[in-house]
Amino acid sequence: MGKKSYQNYGKTFRKPKRPFEKERLDGEMKIIGEYGLKNKREVWRVQYALAKIRTAARTLLTQEERSETRIFQGEALLRRMVRLGLLLESEKKLDFVLGLTTAKIMERRLQTKVFKLGLAKSIHHARTLIRQRHIRVGKQICDIPSFLVRLDSEKHIDFALTSPFGGGRPGRVRRKMASKGGGGGGDDEEATAGVQGSQGLQWVPAGTTAFTRCILHPPLTPPPAFTAPKFNELIIYELHIGSFVSEADERRAFAATSEKLEHIASLGFNCIQFMPTAGSGLFASACEAAVREAGRHSLGMAVLFDVVLNHGSSKMNVLWNWDGFGPDNCGGIYFEGEKDTPWGKRFAFHKAEVQDYLKQSCRTCIEEYGVDGLRFDSVHNMPWWLLQQLTFEIKAHYPDKILIAEITPENPKVLHDAGFHSCWLHATHFDSVKIMKGSDGGADPNKRLGMLKNMVAPHGFGNIGGVHSLLGSHDQIGDRHNGNQDGHGTHRYYVSRLGGKGNWHARAQCRAWFGFQNCCKGLPMTFMGTENLQEDWWHVDKHHRLNWGLLEGGDPHTAEMRAFVTASNKLRVSCEPLTRDEVKFVHEDGGSTILAFMRWTQETAALCIAHLAESQWESAAQLRKKFLVVSTGWGGGRTWKLVLNSQAKEPEPLRDWSIYYVYYVYY
Numbered sequence: 001m002g003k004k005s006y007q008n009y010g011k012t013f014r015k016p017k018r019p020f021e022k023e024r025l026d027g028e029m030k031i032i033g034e035y036g037l038k039n040k041r042e043v044w045r046v047q048y049a050l051a052k053i054r055t056a057a058r059t060l061l062t063q064e065e066r067s068e069t070r071i072f073q074g075e076a077l078l079r080r081m082v083r084l085g086l087l088l089e090s091e092k093k094l095d096f097v098l099g100l101t102t103a104k105i106m107e108r109r110l111q112t113k114v115f116k117l118g119l120a121k122s123i124h125h126a127r128t129l130i131r132q133r134h135i136r137v138g139k140q141i142c143d144i145p146s147f148l149v150r151l152d153s154e155k156h157i158d159f160a161l162t163s164p165f166g167g168g169r170p171g172r173v174r175r176k177m178a179s180k181g182g183g184g185g186g187d188d189e190e191a192t193a194g195v196q197g198s199q200g201l202q203w204v205p206a207g208t209t210a211f212t213r214c215i216l217h218p219p220l221t222p223p224p225a226f227t228a229p230k231f232n233e234l235i236i237y238e239l240h241i242g243s244f245v246s247e248a249d250e251r252r253a254f255a256a257t258s259e260k261l262e263h264i265a266s267l268g269f270n271c272i273q274f275m276p277t278a279g280s281g282l283f284a285s286a287c288e289a290a291v292r293e294a295g296r297h298s299l300g301m302a303v304l305f306d307v308v309l310n311h312g313s314s315k316m317n318v319l320w321n322w323d324g325f326g327p328d329n330c331g332g333i334y335f336e337g338e339k340d341t342p343w344g345k346r347f348a349f350h351k352a353e354v355q356d357y358l359k360q361s362c363r364t365c366i367e368e369y370g371v372d373g374l375r376f377d378s379v380h381n382m383p384w385w386l387l388q389q390l391t392f393e394i395k396a397h398y399p400d401k402i403l404i405a406e407i408t409p410e411n412p413k414v415l416h417d418a419g420f421h422s423c424w425l426h427a428t429h430f431d432s433v434k435i436m437k438g439s440d441g442g443a444d445p446n447k448r449l450g451m452l453k454n455m456v457a458p459h460g461f462g463n464i465g466g467v468h469s470l471l472g473s474h475d476q477i478g479d480r481h482n483g484n485q486d487g488h489g490t491h492r493y494y495v496s497r498l499g500g501k502g503n504w505h506a507r508a509q510c511r512a513w514f515g516f517q518n519c520c521k522g523l524p525m526t527f528m529g530t531e532n533l534q535e536d537w538w539h540v541d542k543h544h545r546l547n548w549g550l551l552e553g554g555d556p557h558t559a560e561m562r563a564f565v566t567a568s569n570k571l572r573v574s575c576e577p578l579t580r581d582e583v584k585f586v587h588e589d590g591g592s593t594i595l596a597f598m599r600w601t602q603e604t605a606a607l608c609i610a611h612l613a614e615s616q617w618e619s620a621a622q623l624r625k626k627f628l629v630v631s632t633g634w635g636g637g638r639t640w641k642l643v644l645n646s647q648a649k650e651p652e653p654l655r656d657w658s659i660y661y662v663y664y665v666y667y
Contacts, residue, residue, distance in 0.1 A: 011048070012045050012048065013041055013044035013045040013047075013048045014044060014047075014048050014051075015044065016044075028040050028043050029327075030337075031043050031102065031103075031106065033325070033327075033330070033333075033336050033337075034106075034123075035106045035109065035111070035112055035123060036111060036115075036122070036123035036124045036126065036127050036145075036325070038127075042146065043102070045146070046102055046105050046106065046146075047102055049105070050100060050101075050102060050105060053077070053081075053097060053100065054097065054098055054100070056073075056077060057077065057094045057097035057098055058098065060073060060074045060077070060094055061094050061095075074094055077094075077097065078092045078093070078094070078097070081097060081100075082151075083150050083151060083152075084108055084148055084149075084150055084151070085107075085108050085149070085150070085151045085154070086100055086104050086105065086108065087100075105148070108148045108149055109145060109146055109147065109148065109149070110130060110135070110137070110142060110144065110145055110146070110147040110148075110149055110157070111123065111126045111127050111130060111145035111146070112126075113149050113154060113157055114126040114129060114130060114135055114157065117157060119135070119157070119158075119159065119165075121323065122322065122323045122325075122333050123333070124323040124324060124325045124333070125323050126145075127145045129165075130142065130143055130144070130145045131143055131145065133160060133162075133163070134159055134160055134163040134165055134166070135157065135158075135159065135160060135163075136156075136157075136158060136159070136160040136161070136166075137149065137153050137156055137157055138153060138156040141160050141162075228271075228302035228372040228400075229270045229271065229300075229302055229573075230579075231402050231421060231422075231464045231523075232463055232464050232523075232579045232580070233270065233572075233573055233579050234270060234271040234302060234402075234464075234523050235268065235269050235270050235271060235518070235523075235524055235569050235572060235573070236269070236271045236272075236273050236304070236467065236523060236524065236525035236526070237264050237267075237269040237271065237272050237273070237525075237526055237528065238272075238273045238275065238469075238473060238474060238525055238526065238527045238528065239257075239264075239272065239273070239274065239275065239527075239528040239546075240274075240275040240474065240528070240538075240540070241253045241254065241257050241274060241275070241277050242277075242540055243538070243539070243540045243544075243545035243546060244257055244260070244528055244545075244546050245257055245260065245545075245546075246545070246548060247542045247545065261299055261301070262299060263551070264301070265299040265300070265301055266566070267531055267562060267565050267566050267569060268565070268566045268567075268568075268569025268570045268572075268573070269301070269526070269569060270300065270301050270302060270573065271301060271302040271303070271304060271372075272301055272302070272303050272304070273303075273304040273305075273306060273375060273525070274303065274304070274305055274306060275306050275474060276306045276307070276308050276377070277305070277306075302372040302373070303369075303370075303371045303372055303373075304371060304372065304373045304374065304375050304402070304404065305365045305369070305371045305373075305374055305375070306374075306375045306377060307361065307362060307365065307374050307375070307376055307377065308343075308377040308378075309347070309358045309361065309362075309376065309377070309382065309390075310341070310346060310347070310377060310378045310379065310381040310382045311341045311343050311344040311345060311346050311347065311378075311381065312331070312334065312335060312344045312345055312346075312347060313344050314343055314344035317331075317344065319331075319332070319334045319335070320332060320334075320335070322334055331345050333348070333351075333353075334347060334348060334354060334357075335347060335348055336348055337350065341381060346381065349382065349383050349386055355386060355389070358386075358390065359389075359390060359393060362374060362390065362394055363394075363397075366394075366398050366401060371401075372400075372401060372402065373401050373402035373403060373404065374394070374401065374402075374403055374404070375404040375405075375406065375424075376390075376403070376404065376405050376406065376420070377406055378406055378407075378408070379405045379406060379407050379414065379418070379420075380407045380408055384417075384418060387405075387414075387418040387419070387420075388417075388418055388419055391403055391418060391419030391420060392419060395419065402421050402422065402464075403419070403420045403421050403422075404420060404421065404422045404423065404424065404467060405418065405420040405422070405423050405424070406423070406424040407423060407424075408426065409427070410423055410424070410425055410426070410427060410458075410461075410466075411423075412459075412460030412461055412465070415461065415462070415465050421464055421465075422461075422464050422465055422466065422467055422522075422523060423461065423465060423466060423467065424466075424467045424469070424473070425458055425461070425466040425467060425468055425469075425522070426469075426473075426475065426476070427454075428454070428455045428458070428466075428468050428469070428470055428520075429469055429470055429471070429472055429473070429476055430476075431451035431452075431454070431455065432451075432455070432470045432471075432513055433497060434451065435448050435451060435452070435593065435612060436497075436498060436509060436612075444590075445590025445591050445593075446590055448590055448593055449588050449590040449595065452593075452595045452610065452612075453585060453588075453595065455468065455470070455516070455517075455520050456519070456520050456521060456583060456585075456595070456597055457520075457521050457583045458521065458522060461521075461522065462581065463521060463522070463579075463580065463581040464522065464523055465522065466521070466522035466523070467522060467523045467524075467525050468517050468520055468522050468523065468524050468525060469517075469524075469525045469526070469527065470513045470514075470516065470517045471493075471494040471510065471513055471514060471517070471526060471527070471530050472493065472494050472527055472530070473525065473527050474527055474538065476491060477491065477492065477493050477494075477527050477529075477530075477537060477538045478491060478537065478538045478539060479491035479492075479537035479538070479539060479544075480539060483536065483537055491537050492535075492536065492537050493529060493530060493533075493534050493535055493536065493537065493538070494509075494510055494513070494530065495507065495510050495533045495534075495535060496535045496536055496537075498510070500535055501533045501535055501557055501558070502557075505614075507533065507557060507560070507561065508646070508647065509612075510530075510533065510561065511561065511564045511646040511647075512610070512611075512612060512646045513612075514526070514530075514564065514565060514568060514646075515564070515568045515644065515646045516608075516610045516612075518568045518569065518571070518572040518578065519572075519578060519597075519599065519606075519608040519610075521581070521583055521599075524572070526565075528546050529546050529547065531561060531562055531565045532547065532550040532551055532555075532558040532561065532562065533550070533557055533558050533561050534546070534547050534550060560649075564646060567644060568644065571643065571644050575604075575606055575643075576601055576604060577599040577600045577601050577604055577605055577606040578599050578606055580599065580600075580601055582598075582599060582600050582601070583597055583598070583599060584597060584598040584600075585597045585598075586598055586607070587609075592611070592613050593611065593612045593613035594609070594610065594611045594612075594613070595609075595610050596608065596609045596610075607640065
């Protein structure tokens with residue numbers, strides 16, 4: 001005889017026969033994460049119930065169609081499935097019962113419904129609310145997360161009348177705070193703000209320690225009315241707020257930056273691109289960010305925000321294990337199922353909630369801070385379809401905002417297919433270094449010309465399609481390893497690559513490349529410090545921040561560079577051909593590294609001449625003789641005027657001309 005069983009209750013689940021089946025284990029973990037289950041037993045319980053339902057359906061299908069048992073029991077089974085929302089009215093057949101899945105039953109659980117109705121911040125928060133008796137179905141409080149909600153009961157799911165979220169008695173923490181005269185704050189107040197979507201998050205002024213890891217919502221005022229410069233007229237200045245100001249001003253970086261914006265405007269830049277920033281944490285409150293916005297509008301400068309949507313932070317990531325869920329270091333609801341990057345784990349792009357979070361992040365920058373455009377970091381690490389969704393929605397709601405992408409390698413499809421207006425062109429910087437160093441093809445006359453021509457008119461990119469940073473962006477100038485990031489010391493300011501600020505050739509080359517960049521088709525961009533011939537590399541430490549001493553100490557070399565930067569920027573804005581599409585190459589000399597090209601409109605023209613070799617002309621007469629044979633197609637008795645020379649001691653662009661002659665030369 002077998003062992004006698006004294007079990008007087010039925011089984012509610014069945015363990016798998018093969019405990020170490022990889023595909024099944026992966027599937028179970030995915031279900032647990034997606035629906036916020038406590039353990040695998042909850043999955044097995046649903047699978048066991050589903051198996052019993054299928055068994056009943058299969059048994060009925062073996063009987064005759066007109067059998068009383070099949071008709072009576074089959075109708076009862078189908079009615080039950082429809083009432084629970086597992087089948088549609090049009091699917092009232094036993095065959096459809098066999099097609100039921102675990103996911104269908106999971107979607108009908110009370111925990112899932114509470115989250116999808118917006119009563120909870122996450123699927124795990126929904127479970128907490130249910131277990132703590134904050135949720136009712138109709139008039140009955142239900143504290144069972146696995147309760148299957150009927151179709152007619154779904155509209156009656158709400159907060160319990162006894163719950164603080166449903167207008168009931170305040171929670172324990174709020175009552176305790178109120179009894180101490182603290183105004184009723186605390187965890188319950190924060191939870192109410194999150195659940196009910198009110199503006200209840202308290203505004204904490206800068207310097208206080210409370211709420212140091214939450215988003216602050218001060219009473220922001222709408223940005224003032226402002227008309228930004230046209231896309232094709234932008235001259236971009238890239239800066240990092242935390243290291244743009246002195247170390248003493250770091251804790252009030254937004255306000256200190258606002259005070260120094262006039263310096264940028266005086267150089268002729270009409271657009272600021274802030275590296276990733278937020279109005280909270282160590283630097284400042286969001287209120288100071290609003291002050292900064294008002295300051296830049298009064299100076300007539302556009303503002304671009306750098307948004308990083310491809311990964312989360314690698315340090316102090318407030319979204320990591322957001323609601324306490326994070327088995328196997330998966331990162332929780334915002335990151336589970338995605339891979340790591342050198343900068344942090346990728347967001348869970350497959351989740352609709354994460355997609356909406358990223359879209360709302362963009363809208364926050366535009367609506368609350370009033371920025372004039374967004375620069376998307378490393379979009380090659382994001383799904384293409386998501387980029388298309390983001391750009392389509394932003395363009396539909398904010399057609400006057402410019403969208404710039406960083407993609408490696410540069411690809412015109414990011415404009416034509418993904419929907420961006422412009423793209424960072426890293427290659428132009430590296431090509432300029434190759435030309436000056438004579439390396440990697442830079443010593444070959446034909447390759448040199450090819451590189452220069454691709455800078456002037458980047459292949460596949462329209463008038464505003466490319467963002468040039470010939471002298472380097474934060475990626476090429478920044479170094480996080482004490483100057484040895486790549487092992488060769490190449491992450492440097494451009495002047496340091498060529499000999500340093502004290503070297504005449506290095507200074508002349510920096511001026512020539514800056515002027516050449518302003519003549520090219522696309523949007524010119526300069527990283528902070530370049531205008532002052534700052535040396536070494538950029539970093540956020542105290543030794544490699546922006547060196548304001550170069551500006552305030554009266555250094556003659558930096559003053560010379562700033563004067564040329566100002567004149568070149570003013571010329572680009574005032575000379576309409578330099579911001580249009582038309583380009584024509586009129587003279588090419590690879591051996592001497594000379595390239596002359598035309599930019600024009602129907603009324604005016606600009607002749608740009610770049611001489612980037614170490615050789616020199618003995619006299620101006622030789623230069624005039626050399627270019628007398630250049631056929632520009634312009635003339636008719638009008639006069640060419642020299643308006644800017646990178647070697648002039650006091651560069652000052654002329655203002656009265658009918659045809660422009662722009663002369664940027666290093667000799």
